[in-house]
Amino acid sequence: MPRYQKLINEEDNMPSTSSSSSSFQEQQPHRFQRHQKPSVGYHLYLYRQQLAQRNVEYIRLSKAKYCITDTLLSKTVRNLKGCSIDELKTVNNQIVFRHKLKHQILRLRKLKSLGIKNANPKMESTDL
Numbered sequence: 001m002p003r004y005q006k007l008i009n010e011e012d013n014m015p016s017t018s019s020s021s022s023s024f025q026e027q028q029p030h031r032f033q034r035h036q037k038p039s040v041g042y043h044l045y046l047y048r049q050q051l052a053q054r055n056v057e058y059i060r061l062s063k064a065k066y067c068i069t070d071t072l073l074s075k076t077v078r079n080l081k082g083c084s085i086d087e088l089k090t091v092n093n094q095i096v097f098r099h100k101l102k103h104q105i106l107r108l109r110k111l112k113s114l115g116i117k118n119a120n121p122k123m124e125s126t127d128l
Contacts, residue, residue: 043068058121059108066101073098 038046047064050056073094080091104121111119 037071040068040071043071055118057118059105059112059118062101062105062108062121066098066105069094069098069101 043064047061047068050061050064073091076091076094080088083091108119108121
């Protein structure tokens with residue numbers, strides 16, 4: 001399992017404890033430090049690697065897309081003062097896309113808890 005996948009899984013499952021993380025960082029100084037997030041370029045590289053794999057895990061792809069979108073959106077929102085109307089519309093579309101991704105991730109988690117492994121997010125919903 002690639003390192004970034006382990007990091008994404010740890011973010012979901014690991015509570016933030018400063019004492020255990022600091023001792024962990026002291027033991028492995030060359031490892032990725034917990035307080036630093038991977039760069040957008042790194043996320044894009046890993047996302048492309050996931051797409052190249054034969055068996056794609058949709059929840060991981062959705063999480064990677066969400067991280068990329070969220071990072072780019074947060075950088076864009078910082079510079080909203082000098083934006084034109086077209087740029088504001090683009091930011092609004094990105095916010096809507098991020099919202100849809102979040103709900104897609106929640107839906108995939110719910111399907112996983114129901115026993116449907118690696119459900120395709122484009123699959124039609126069956127409302128019972």
